[in-house]
Amino acid sequence: MFKLSASFVALVALIPFAAGQAQEWGQCGGIGWTGPTTCVAGTTCQVQNAYFSNCFPGAPIPPVSTPAGGAPSPSATGLNALAQSKGKLYLGSATDNPELTDAAYVKILSDNTMFGQITPGNSMKWDATEPSRGQFTWTGADQIANLAQANGQLLRGHNCVWYSQLPSWVSSGNFDSATLTSIIQTHCSTLVGRYKGEVYSWDVVNEPFNDDGTWRSDVFYNTLGTDYVNITLQAARAADPAAKLYINDYNIEGPSAKTTSMMNLVKSLKAANVPLDGIGLQGHFIIGGVPQGIEDTLRAFTALGIEVAITELDIRMDVPATPAALAQQSQDYQTVISACQAVEGCVGVTIWDYTDKYSWVPQTFPGEGAACPWDQNFVKKAAFYGIVSGFNS
Numbered sequence: 167m168f169k170l171s172a173s174f175v176a177l178v179a180l181i182p183f184a185a186g187q188a189q190e191w192g193q194c195g196g197i198g199w200t201g202p203t204t205c206v207a208g209t210t211c212q213v214q215n216a217y218f219s220n221c222f223p224g225a226p227i228p229p230v231s232t233p234a235g236g237a238p239s240p241s242a243t244g245l246n247a248l249a250q251s252k253g254k255l256y257l258g259s260a261t262d263n264p265e266l267t268d269a270a271y272v273k274i275l276s277d278n279t280m281f282g283q284i285t286p287g288n289s290m291k292w293d294a295t296e297p298s299r300g301q302f303t304w305t306g307a308d309q310i311a312n313l314a315q316a317n318g319q320l321l322r323g324h325n326c327v328w329y330s331q332l333p334s335w336v337s338s339g340n341f342d343s344a345t346l347t348s349i350i351q352t353h354c355s356t357l358v359g360r361y362k363g364e365v366y367s368w369d370v371v372n373e374p375f376n377d378d379g380t381w382r383s384d385v386f387y388n389t390l391g392t393d394y395v396n397i398t399l400q401a402a403r404a405a406d407p408a409a410k411l412y413i414n415d416y417n418i419e420g421p422s423a424k425t426t427s428m429m430n431l432v433k434s435l436k437a438a439n440v441p442l443d444g445i446g447l448q449g450h451f452i453i454g455g456v457p458q459g460i461e462d463t464l465r466a467f468t469a470l471g472i473e474v475a476i477t478e479l480d481i482r483m484d485v486p487a488t489p490a491a492l493a494q495q496s497q498d499y500q501t502v503i504s505a506c507q508a509v510e511g512c513v514g515v516t517i518w519d520y521t522d523k524y525s526w527v528p529q530t531f532p533g534e535g536a537a538c539p540w541d542q543n544f545v546k547k548a549a550f551y552g553i554v555s556g557f558n559s
């Protein structure tokens with residue numbers, strides 16, 4: 167928690183016109199910021215950190231993590247409380263078992279006013295849950311399901327079938343279609359059934375398409391064609407009729423061949439009465455690269471009769487981070503959140519872990535990182551306040 171001294175608070179210039187002034191919740195300062203530095207009347211430019219100041223309604227108030235006297239406002243309480251006050255179901259975070267030994271990490275993760283939902287980043291995947299045929303292991307998955315329950319947080323299940331983190335007994339088993347169907351049904355119904363009643367939504371099928379919109383060539387598609395999708399969705403529905411069933415993918419957040427393929431898949435599954443409740447748009451972005459059409463894309467998916475969620479949001483940059491990059495990142499987080507905020511059927515947003523300390527990015531993209539709203543030392547970055555601004559837009 168950081169403390170705000172009076173010298174950090176710049177008062178709004180009380181001039182009677184708004185030109186060149188930041189709007190309520192808009193950015194009004196910070197290292198590298200070249201936009202307006204005063205706020206519209208009735209709001210106050212308040213320093214959140216060296217990189218980000220924004221316009222709060224009324225007189226100066228304490229920083230986000232310090233509730234004011236009386237009932238704390240949503241923005242003073244946490245991102246999930248803010249998201250819920252704006253009609254969303256949750257603002258959540260991915261997590262993973264190794265980091266649950268880090269008490270400082272767990273303390274922030276477990277605050278359900280900050281995070282109302284968690285997703286296991288790895289421990290419900292096929293390699294973690296059925297490493298050998300018929301041998302199920304639940305230690306890691308149970309730990310995260312129990313954490314969600316203890317914290318009063320929603321749980322997203324991730325995932326039933328995916329080409330990656332798939333044990334070789336599945337990918338190299340040379341099974342015929344009947345046998346692979348049965349293997350999928352056993353895996354997905356056992357996994358989903360174990361957490362019946364505990365999971366808000368499942369990523370039943372993960373990343374079925376290539377970036378050019380063609381079907382990904384993997385053991386599921388190569389053996390069963392597109393039928394593997396309905397086989398898996400039906401197994402999940404039978405195992406937990408109350409859970410929302412999703413297909414989840416990346417690079418479907420704006421207009422693209424892949425987005426079109428996903429929309430066509432939704433249409434054909436709906437037409438065939440296959441159970442499908444939502445599409446997860448992962449949201450792994452690079453600063454400055456959030457698709458222009460994200461709000462329209464979210465809306466277009468919901469027009470097909472399903473809900474949507476941003477399921478794995480992070481926005482990476484070259485490291486070391488510069489002030490300008492961090493300011494851009496804050497804008498980008500704001501863009502994504504405000505797009506979800508604007509679309510009624512967008513139920514929530516999950517950050518793919520909240521701190522740079524445990525982000526997947528540096529391992530996969532050497533030279534890139536700093537993708538999360540909290541830094542390595544659990545200090546909120548400008549991106550955090552971009553999320554606040556996004557919900558308030």
Ligand code: G3I
Binds near residue numbers: 287288330331448526
């Ligand atoms: O389990 C081994 C461990 O035994 C070993 O000591 C360690 C050494 O590096 O590696 C461990 O495996 C790692 C695994 O995460 C579990 O921690 C893998 O190397 C690592 O590659 C793997 O990365 C995960 C990645 O999926 C794999 O594709 C990330 O943590 C996870 O965040 C990431 O999540 C995916 C989503 O599921 C789908 N969408 C994209 C997203 C980002 O890649």
